[in-house]
Amino acid sequence: MRADRLISLVLLLRRRGRLTAATLARELEVSTRTVLRDIEALSAAGIPVYAERGRRGGFALLPGFQTDLTGLNHDEALALLVAGSGRGERVFGLGTALAAAMRKVVDALPETHRAAASDAAQRLLIDPETDLLSHRLLTDELPDATMIEVRRAVLTGRKLRIRYAASDQTPQWRTVDPIGLVTVRDRGYLLATRSGADRTYRLSRVLAAETLPEPAQRPDRVDLDRIWRERCAQFLSDGDQVTVLVRVNPARREDLVSTALAVRAEEPDADGRLRLEVTFQDARHAEWALWQLTTDAEALSPQWLRTSLHNRAAAIASFYGVSS
Missing domain, CATH: 3.30.70 (Alpha-Beta Plaits)
Structure with a gap:
């Protein structure tokens, strides 16, 4: 248990940078005292974690620190394999990458866990394509080349030019600042701003896309869950509902x-x-x-x-x- 927690602590610091002991304790669901003991254990093991004092202080890893943390227990591997059986990757055009990642996960497992995890994953199914009444669940389709451009702009923080077919309107080219991608019930959406105003675009209506060299005007950090809730509330308060x-x-x-x-x-x-x-x-x-x-x-x-x-x-x- 402690080994898993130490790995999680290092991964949190690598992914999110400097974090306070209170934040780490909340993320790991342990006490602050336990976090401090874990920090001491990591330092003793040669992991370059250091403390910064002051109101904005916390713990961080030395810049450029890299380590290979590929160990997965049975439940962690099973969670990844089952998550990979969902259909959200189709919306974002990540099916091929996900399949490759799943092969690597299976290959990285110890021999004793590999067969058990693969068999268990076959016995859990998420979001099949039809329900009990044989109603086929429709997934938004978007050409791979278009989805690659949209995804590139979102992940690299560049402006995006899209040819968008709004409902009952002639398709038009628009230049937007992409914020993130959301999938809901197999429908994909691009969250963006246009001339500073919030915009939400249905991915299936994006007919073409081009990543531009100019940097997007957007904050460095984003809470997509909060933004999506706010836009849903705004949508319900507007229009002819x-x-x-x-x-x-x-x-x-x-x-x-x-x-x-x-x-x-x-x-x-x-x-x-x-x-x-x-x-x-x-x-x-x-x-x-x-x-x-x-x-x-x-x-x-x-x-x-x-x-x-x-x-x-x-x-x-x-x-x-x-x-x-």
Whole structure:
């Protein structure tokens, strides 16, 4: 256990630079006193870790320090192999690189662990391409050459020129400052700024891309999780979104939630159903989603949605009425 923690401590310092004892303790889930003892053990073993005093002080490795830390225990190797079975790499065009990395992971394992880890990984599956109802899950497709340019600009911090086909608009060239890449339910997004304004681009709508030599205007460090939450909140507050109060059969709750943009409130109803307040992209989206659930869901409000669903149902009933 301690050997794994010492390796993790060195990797943290290599990846993130100077860190305080409190930060290291939080990351490693140990006490500050344990971190200080680990630092002493590393120094005694010849690892060039040193302390910087002062308010902005902490522990760091000497610049340029390199070491080979390839040891993986069984669970760590299994985690990498299982993660590699997911489909996010397809969105970012990293499938070939991931396959090569997985081969290296397996090859680096001790002989006693190799067969066990490979067999265990075959028994765990993440995000198959179809669900139990044989619904095929669609993944955004982006030409490899285009994805390589987008990824290069993001990782090297260069400006990016993209030919983007926004919904219902003629494709146009735009120059952006890329911040990061996000994948959600196998849909990829480029987070960027354009002329200082926040922009989010669907990767499948990027028709062409070119990395420019100019450096991107962006902060050195980024919290993509926070930025994504903020942009999601902004998206929900803009545009033509509609909020609907729905009574739904609990067995169909996930079907409803999976089509909605957000769930704003939820509580049980008196008859055993659930009462949810959900947001849809627009009126057409709301009507389509509720229609799919037939009598397993009832839109309680707004009234225009109830009227629209009633009219559609009446037209279908009339069309299939008993012929004279």
